């Protein structure tokens with residue numbers, strides 16, 4: 053298979069990025085994944101129904117093309133004795149995974165599957181550590197387009213966790229990109245001093261790296277372009293460069309759930325890793341919870357705005373058969389999708405100031421609030437309100453790197469689509485609690 057390794061220059065930071073032939077993985081992946089809404093209760097119907105809704109509701113035309121099977125699709129008791137292959141559970145997928153793949157492809161969509169860089173998947177099903185070649189070849193033969201590769205049971209089948217030698221992804225020390233903070237970040241922070249790597253640690257020596265590299269190489273040798281997504285939970289600091297070297301996107305945290313506080317934690321973690329975002333190089337903030345109960349309309353807007361703005365994959369994790377029209381509207385927001393899928397600009401938005409807290413404060417309930425990023429259509433500015441009070445928020449052009457050289461710009465409110473005319477100097481908006489004001493600034497006027 054032909055691999056094109058594009059070298060992308062980031063601000064003060066160079067990394068290679070993985071783009072497969074046909075530009076696969078160059079832009080954030082858009083689609084559906086079963087885990088958040090269905091867990092292990094999956095069968096072919098769920099994926100065919102999701103695919104039908106993607107087509108019928110215009111989500112496919114908006115760019116949502118991946119239909120991804122998560123954990124629990126195979127025969128739990130073990131591999132085929134003769135071939136060594138993982139076996140599809142035919143009670144769930146009567147025509148096998150290749151049969152489902154064919155039906156999904158016939159609808160003009162792509163199909164994803166799931167395995168783990170361990171001895172079992174998180175649900176305890178057969179996984180790929182030590183079986184990378186046969187599994188990659190099998191997935192290719194079945195017509196798979198995307199592999200989500202989880203991190204469970206890497207030591208043995210009796211422990212769900214992954215290896216100890218690797219360090220968790222805490223916030224990097226901004227004064228030294230190779231270093232780490234030396235104290236636990238925040239009340240719910242996952243890092244303690246004992247699992248921080250020492251300054252200058254070479255993460256490509258970690259067993260996490262080797263386990264993921266083995267599957268990346270196996271996919272590269274298989275006879276099909278399969279996008280590689282690493283569900284590595286931020287272990288061994290994939291945003292330091294090796295994530296982009298061997299995959300198109302990598303998870304930066306443990307699991308999302310449909311709770312506002314969890315979404316804010318993930319935004320905070322991600323806001324420190326945005327230098328690694330570019331073509332073929334995406335931080336995965338986990339599947340969307342839009343459409344699942346637990347979030348207000350304002351929270352749904354912020355979830356979408358920050359995930360799209362940071363160029364995370366956008367995988368719908370809800371039951372599409374009964375998703376609310378308002379949620380569908382947010383998922384199809386044309387301005388955010390155009391930003392996410394911009395063919396000319398690889399970087400996402402970045403914070404230009406924190407707001408409530410001093411710049412570069414790591415705070416799991418009150419992260420950075422002011423973000424900007426350029427795109428083919430203009431500069432996207434996001435003003436995020438994580439607080440429980442409504443706030444008046446002002447985008448001052450003099451503070452925004454992309455806008456500081458002119459006095460006035462045309463502007464569109466991307467939620468209402470309202471043309472705000474020619475805006476001079478700054479734009480102020482009342483931003484409800486947990487909402488995000490999102491403005492696309494266009495030409496100077």
Ligand code: GAL
Nearest residue numbers: 087122123174175202283307
């Ligand atoms: C977790 C993973 C989830 C989901 C689950 C399946 O480790 O982060 O996204 O895939 O396993 O068991």
